[in-house]
Amino acid sequence: MIDAPGLLISAPSSGTGKTTVMLGLLRALRDDGLVVQPFKSGPDYIDPAFHRAASGRASFNLDTWAMDAALLDGIATQAQGADICVAEGSMGLYDGVATRGQVGFGSSAETARRMGWPVVLVIDAGGQAQSAAATALGFKAYAPDLPFAGVILNRIASPRHERLARLGMEQAGLTVLGVLPRRGDLTLPERHLGLIQAVEHPDLEAAIAGYAEFLRENVDLPAIKAAALGAAQTGQGALPTPPAQRIAIARDAAFSFTYPHLLEGWRAAGAEVLPFSPLADEAPDPDADLVWLPGGYPELHAGKLAAAETFKAGLRRHAQAKPVHGECGGYMALGAALIDKDGTRHTMAGLLGLVTSYEKRKFHLGYRRAVLSGPMPGFAAGQALRGHEFHYSTILDQPDAPLADVFDADGNPVPETGSIRGHVTGTFFHLITPEAVT
Incomplete structure (x- = not known):
């Protein structure tokens, strides 16, 4: 209790x-x-x-x-x-x-x-x-x-x-x-x-x-x-289960936004969470089952990320046989290029064809409900997910297959569908929880 x-x-x-x-x-x-x-x-x-x-x-x-x-x-x-x-x-x-x-x-x-x-x-x-x-x-x-x-x-x-x-x-x-x-x-x-x-x-x-x-x-x-008062919480509840056993997760000033309950749930279930820093040009652990790039501020560090060849090479090696997923800033870093606010184009990992720009800013904010068209780490096609989107980037090119049908909180479709190419997936929304399957 x-x-x-x-x-x-x-x-x-x-x-x-x-x-x-x-x-x-x-x-x-x-x-x-x-x-x-x-x-x-x-x-x-x-x-x-x-x-x-x-x-x-x-x-x-x-x-x-x-x-x-x-x-x-x-x-x-x-x-x-x-x-x-x-x-x-x-x-x-x-x-x-x-x-x-x-x-x-x-x-x-x-x-x-x-x-x-x-x-x-x-x-x-x-x-x-x-x-x-x-x-x-x-x-x-x-x-x-x-x-x-x-x-x-x-x-x-x-x-x-x-x-x-x-x-x-x-x-x-x-x-x-x-x-x-x-x-x-x-x-x-x-x-x-x-x-x-x-x-x-x-x-x-x-x-x-x-x-x-x-x-x-x-x-x-x-x-x-x-x-201070409170209603006694008698139920044990359940935290999210991990999408893999060994999860290499980017963690530095460019990639820092992951909901704490997700990481707590992963660790509580026995998953190994293996942090690495793209800004320090570190590659993900080669023995990881999954690489996860959270959201953050890659646009503030785009030049450094573009020059991080060890990081990008390790990411590409992993994606040849095992899953990679990016959320928001992590999604942008998986793309072909990121254009900063000054109009400078920076080459990203190229695991997806996504090209995003901060030169042409557009505000995106709100809850998201996504129904997966293809599999995403931890979830099968058809699974509904709930999350939240908050960024100013504009998509200039998104040539890959859409990952999901995505809707706002009122059920209206939104164009940011995410992407899937081989073992690589990405979304503009930050995952909060899967919907219960009924």
Whole structure:
């Protein structure tokens, strides 16, 4: 049974400061001697690595659109031994998809409701005072059955601003758990896919320590601990099974985006996960049964990847007889060429004919449901998969056979079908889970 109490940190929208609050809270609670289990609600590739740095424990995604009950229960078991769970929401609290004709399907609110975690709402009070209470009250009243712990007021400009904002919250009957003064130095660096990766931060440990000190000075930590609740998770659940016994996986600044629950499931089932670095011109282990190239930022390292002859030669040798799979950035690296934002063409591995360009940027974002037309490592043709796509690249050429029929969350077809050629497959979506076969 997993019965550690928890909270979910959310906000009315992106950009309100909830990641800063999350990281500071994780570290402050850890510094208080608690074992803290972090989670991320929704399909985010970057935040879990920051959570791990702050808490000292691997962070896992919980996604009520993509994951069935068994997988959610399996991921919840990762809280075994924790004193408290802290989850970070994505986008706004109620932002989800309309697949079932309901508001908030796949939202952070749905995650909080299922796990029994009260919501701490981070409100950006910049440019408003009592009006912030109307926003918070609306979020609390929108779903009366959703447990609601209180609010943290962010970007407060002065003592007078704080008094007015607190007065509004008191009028609305809302608990103020913290008041954060406006500070411009507490933002994390960003690029076109959101935050930079944790491994790229110039001084992540100092940043997180600073967030924790800031939270400790301005947030009622005892009240936050006392507000944590949770529904006991009695089911053991099931994590994903590995697609092979020995899996060589690219792992460096160019290839870093794999959902943590996949790797945990693979290892728990006894698979050997063998990291290697294409940026260091390392070849995958020649004894591996499968090579897996995750997503990441190959466009930022395209010249170095193009020059990594040992890596590319090892990849080609492996693909002669054994499977290779790439997701998003890994898919692009398996292609014929990648054109960077300056228009420079870089030769990739050439195991697929795919040519992609960042010179002509186009935003691709959303859940994906794929029905495989051919086999993919671990899955047979006809299997339905659920995943998420998030990139800015444009396909200039895709001559290989499509790997799957791919649809968005509402069932509309999307043109990014993935590719298959011999033992090599690739998709623009990041795999979250296979659908249960009925």
